[in-house]
Amino acid sequence: MPSFFIDRPIFAWVVAILISLCGTISLLNMGIESYPNIAPPQVVVTATYPGASADTTEKTVTQVIEQQLTGIDHLLYFSSASSSSGTATVTLTFETGTDPDIAQVQVQNKVSLATPRLPSEVTQQGVVVAKSNPDFLMFVALTSSNPTIDGNRLTDIVSSQVLDQIARIPGVGSTRQLGSEYGMRVWLNPDKLRGYGLSATDLRNALSTQNVQFAAGSIGTDPAVDGQGFSATVSAEGRFTSAEEFSDIILRANNDGTVVRLKDVARVELGPQTYGFNAQWNGTPTGSFGVQLLPGANALDVANAVRAKMAELAKSFPDGVTWFAPYDTTKFVTISIEEVVHTLVEAIILVFLVMLLFLQNFRATVIPTLVIPVALLGTFLGLSPLGFTVNQLTLFGMVLAIGIVVDDAIVVIENVERIMSEEGLSPKEATRKAMGQITGAVIAITVVLAAVFVPSALQPGASGIIYKQFALTIAVSMGFSAFLALSFTPALCATILKPTHDHKKNIVYRKFNQVFDWVQGTYSGHIGSAVRHAPRWMVVFVLIAVVMGFLFVRLPTSFVPDEDQGYALAIVQLPPGSSIARTEKVMTDMRSIILKDPSVEGVFQISGFSFVGSGENVGMNFIRLKDWDQRDLTATQIIQQMNGKMQAVRDATIFVVNLPTIRGLSQFGGIDMYLQARAGQSRAELQQARNILLGAASQNKALVGIRPNTLEDAPLLQLQVDRTQAQSMGLSVSDIYTAIQLTLAPVYINDFQYGGRVKRVMLQADAPYRMGTDAFEHIFTPSGLASSSSSSTSSTATGGTVASASTGLDAAMIPLSTVVSSKWTMAAPTLNRYNGYSAVEIVGNEAPGYSTGQAMGIVEGIVNDKLPKGFGYDWTGQSYQEILSGNSSTLLLALSVVIVFLCLSALYESWSIPVSVLLVVPLGILGTVVFSMLRGLPNDIYFKIGMITVIGLAAKNAILIVEFAVEQQQEGKTLREGIIEAARLRLRPILMTSLAFILGVFPLAISTGAGANSRHAIGTGVIGGMLFATFLGLLLIPVFYVSVRRLLGDKLDEVSHNMPKPGHDPDGDGPHGGPSNGPSGGGNPSTTIVPHAPNVGDVTHFDSDPRRGTDRP
Structure with a gap:
């Protein structure tokens, strides 16, 4: 294929332009969101028993419905709440990817079985089964500068003129008015x-x-008397x-x-019409409502549609009435996406500078720079049919892909430049010869890097969605990168590059070359020594692997990092029985404290409603922070300070918390569990066990804000x-x-x-x-x-x-x-159950310096060690997904390594060469762990993604060296001479590609603003892993190759062939003639093991004799 495009460069340009055009069209048609649809779908069953207490509702309605919820496909867990108003709500959560319509039908069928056993008052009211999305997309508020229009009038305007119009917008699941119409x-x-x-x-x-x-009625209508001359309605x-x-x-x-x-x-x-709700913005009365999405709807599209409809409706509002969104989650979405795009541009610039420094040829540097946008646009072309959106995860994958894309281009360009310089060939002939040498390596690298992500793309659950976004983004980009490296890049090399001349380089290049020549010379000497003392270095490697394993298990675990989303949430709960007037007084005291904070723009306060429940003694504050570039503190720091300040507010329990990173998984960030009475204990016993848990948790320094997520007995x-x-x-x-x-x-x-x-x-x-x-x-x-x-x-x-x-x-x-x-x-105003047991929900946060995984472990220990027998727990929401993710991480890592091994074995028709390549993996993992520990980052999903990426890239460096070592042995060099020469020749491209990748990812690790924590999590691990895999790998890869080939040689390969091979020297007594036992012909020579070298003997088999301490000349 390369020769075809070398001879037809215009054809290559046409293909590249078509890829770019189609990719651009795909990009413009793709939705934009912060995260894909990660939250598991939910179906909610609602029934009402008028006049019943919470206890009566639970016994006669809730439990009757729950007993039928068996045999439902893909059901993860279900929870229920029975309120003192006679309302029973059962929420069923399904596996991510479940069709919510099918789930709703199945639940409806199960509920119909329970209907005959429900009280007649309940069936008369009707039992509703509906898809649900518990998270609020935004709150919209109306305010007035007209003193004749008060908060009640604004609320009626919302109800009369706004709410129905908003509810009809495609993608809006439901609206919730904070207040009542007239x-x-x-x-x-x-x-x-x-x-x-x-x-x-x-x-x-x-x-x-x-x-x-x-x-x-009417008069004069038929039937009428004869002559009736008129009719009229009465x-x-x-x-x-x-x-x-x-x-x-x-x-x-x-x-x-x-x-x-x-x-x-x-x-x-x-x-x-009803009282008990009050919504204010910075103390000003508002008429407000919340908007919730339909499951699967695009948040940004729906929010834009809501804003457009509000702008249209505002034209008919009374004079002085205006609207705004005091709480809008899409602001974070937009800015975080913009930040990643900025990071992407910065990465391209840094990669360009690295390539220019190494290649020292503007023409050569332009080639991979042209390839990058074509490959990235091609990636969008590949992702669009898969239903992907432009989100943080796909853009993170793009940032990682930049370094990988230029890798392939650099490998081609560097080899062409070297051949042109050393052999004096024209650009076209040098390109043709270079492609003959490295086509196999490019294909091998592409297959390995694509294969390493296959297991992650098959993971179930919410974590599987995240893995899949990265995996397929990088895999698709690798496919286009390889295609362009074998088509567009050779065509550019043959037409853009010019023969080198010995003109004087500028001082920067000269100094760099002097340093690099010294590094290359020193490196050649060190690897020669390392290969001669390979056993010693293998012992060092074993120690490194042990340290890696020790540090890896000590790294705290988490699901995803908490993000600064531009808001903080303050939950308020007064003593049971407190009136709305007392709640308003507390909210006023809070507002005076909140608005004094220089990082706060405003606060949206709701009295009478909270995520904990509804009642006159509860309230909720959405604290809007100033834009990220207008404040010095992060949301986490602001929340810590504000929790301290709220201690001054009397007569209320106040918790200031962060919002969950992935909306719809939980109501708050942190940890979320249900304490269950599994032995049929009474509600009083459950309350007593809850108090023991809360008391023990309050004494642990790793836990903060551990509290029940329900209303206290009133x-x-x-x-x-x-x-x-x-x-x-x-x-x-x-x-x-x-x-x-x-x-x-x-x-x-x-x-x-x-x-x-x-x-x-x-x-x-x-x-x-x-x-x-x-x-x-x-x-x-x-x-x-x-x-x-x-x-x-x-x-x-x-x-x-x-x-x-x-x-x-x-x-x-x-x-x-x-x-x-x-x-x-x-x-109790509300009685809760979880998976069929009486339960109480416990939520909280980890203290600074601790991870959610550590916090969850501590709470589990308290339940197991300090609570009476018969009490259990189940994690829910984001904590449940974290457990699922952690359980599969080890298997995920192992499968990635196994698949890479199998792909390399198939490519090289050898079992031993892949072993020498994969021994570099622990070096990369060690770097990932060390750098994450230094920055206090946990083992979360982004860490795992970075680690998998490092596995593939570390193997890529090893492939580049091993591939050339095989070629050197084909030319008659010994095992040790071949690997030393290969390492020396590939030093420059390996350093160039690795540094280009590291600097391309560097903006992620140092970024600030919206979504910075996720960028830190993935950037830090990848940089650390690549630094260790590159610099330790350059020294140890030759050691691995020589040690494995000496120890195993093709003995493992012989087992697969199950018969002696011609030319094989089983005793190591000397060379034999005849053909090599490796594959021959038919493909690129770089995909073969060392074939027979005439007049030299079977070098590989001679050197693989474990009894020989040195290579035979």
Whole structure:
């Protein structure tokens, strides 16, 4: 193939241009995101049991559904929550890559089996099965500079004009409003009701019967009388539309012509339909909502669509109302991608400078510089059909690929330049001869580097997605690199290069050449000594391997590094039973502290809602940090400082935490586990075990912020009806609880029209009448026993009668305090289960200087050593994925080495040569481990990817030397002479390619800004591994080759052939004639083992005699 393109350079240019054009089109059509769809898909089952407690909901709904969740394909784990509002939620998490639609159907089928066993109240409400994405893409907030528009009005604008439009955007899974739209609030006064002899039930009935919509019909329509000349529709009064109309509702008409209206016993206003939420930006009220993605949707595309739709909707907002996104995860995505692109450009520049320094020829340097963009664009062309996106992982692979791509080009150019200089051939002939020598090496390097990533591409789970992004990116780039090295690069060499002339070089080149000549001479002497004393150096190598293994197992483990995403999250929880007013006070105190921090741009505060749960005693703060280049501290440092400052806030527990690096795996960064009662222990015993765990964790310096991810038990007022007393007074239990509900709870009555939308009418007692246990003294209900002394009656608006205030009113209206007693107790707002066991979720973080793997190990030790028998644990979310990743890492490394060995064995038709190549691997791993330790980096996924990359590149250097050693032996040199000469000849290209790769990766290791921690993780390990593999490998590769060939020679190869080979000297007594036992002809000579050299003998077999201490001349 090279000869074809050498003779047809224009054809080579056309191919390169077509690759570039198609790659550019593919790049423009690929989505952009921070990470691919790594989070496992989830399906959520939701059921509601109105009026049930958390305990009742768990026993009658949650457990019934859970018992059917068996035999579902690809199910990883499931968790459930039963709330005091009667809501049961079961979340099922599936393996990454599972089709969420199929998963949803399977879950739906299982739930249908449980439906007949559910309470009828639950089935009437319906059981919903839906795909879920628990993570918020962004929050959008409306603010107003118009003083007449308050937070409630802004919230209603969101509900009426915005929310439905946003929910229709493709890719939006759901929206969550932080607040409520307007409703018609009827605030009743129980004392006035009693004064008029009315009950709350009378109000409800009046609202239901008078606020109605009727279809009145029409006149003059068929069938009609003869001669009817017209027809018309009849319209009747519809539902009320204003507070004034509701206020005039008639509750009772008296015989004297007077009436009792709603405004006489209640206050009517247009207000929030529900209360308990409040969202503010830097203390300014907002109308806000959150946006969640559909599983598999592209975050950047959806966020752009949301922003575009908001800009369109803003045109119809009232004057003074504007919108912005106080929390937007895509800002980090965009900037982190830009940072990697900058790193990519920096890498290309550094690689160019290294090549120019070594080649000292601008024409020669231009060639690989032209190849780089073609190969990278070709990579996008190959990745697009695979469904890949432009993300941090694929771009990291591109950065690594730059060094690999120029490797192939440099190998070609350096060899062409050497032949032109030494043999005086023209560029075209030198290129032709050079390609004949190195085609085999290029193919071998490509196969090895591509093969080393094959096991990682087959890994399951979230870690497998990450591995696959790197593996296929580098493998595809290697394929294009090899193709271009055998086509475009030779064509460029034959046409661009010029014969060398002995013109005087500049001082930089002269000084560099002097230093390099000295290095080359010194190196040749050292490797000669090393080869002569190979056993000693093999002992040193064994010690290096032992040290490598020792350090490797001591390296702390993790999943992915925490990132500075430009936000911090502050979780607030007040004592159980705290009101929203107390929560607001704490949030105000927090805001004053947060905004004083010079690294903070603003804070988005939500009262009444948190990832822990919803309630008046919880809150959440999204702290927006200034851009990365505008502050000196990282998010981790800011979080550490802020946790200390929050100690000054009284009356609340506050944790400031980082956001998870990979969205959708967990709600927070750090560790995440469920403590389970596996022996059927009670909830109280589980709580006690939880407290033991939390107490022990608080004493360990490696753990910080270990806490339960749930609401604490809250005060509960337990009511008890004296049924005997109630019966004697003519009261039914239903009447009693209806009166209580209509007074204390916001009850939905019916609907009304406002602003072009249907909204709700809500009935509830005014605030002063539901502030304490004395509320029951103000709640009255009519007795079923009519007073015999009643002398006058009046009609109610609903057609009933009530006793007049002067004739038996006290006998007819019974205060509930006479039949209802109450007592305070504590109850869990939410009960959790995990994989079928009662459980409590525990989350937290590792202390600075420790890894998540170490933190997880410590927590496991506490559970195993300090908790009573019968309690267990399961990791979930990101921690679960870390366990899966760690379990497969050793196998992954071993498989990578095995596949490289098999590929080399097939290429060289030898079992021994691959051994000498792969012995360099521990050197690279040692460098990766040492450099990671020096920077305090753990053994995470990026470390493993870097290590696998180093395995391939270290083997590449060894291949370059071994390949030429084989050629030198073909020319008649001894084993030792051949390897020394090969090492000397390949020193320059090895140093050039290795330094080009190292400097190409160097920007990753020193980068700052968004996503820097991930870049550090992969860059540091790769640089360390390549430094050790290059400089130690240059010395030890010849030792490995000579030692292995002397010790094994082709004895292993003979076993595979299972018969003696002609020319083989089994006794080592002397040379024999005849053909070599290696492969011959038919391919490139570089892919053969040493063939027979006439008049010299079988050099390989002679030198492989282990009884000989020196080579025979």
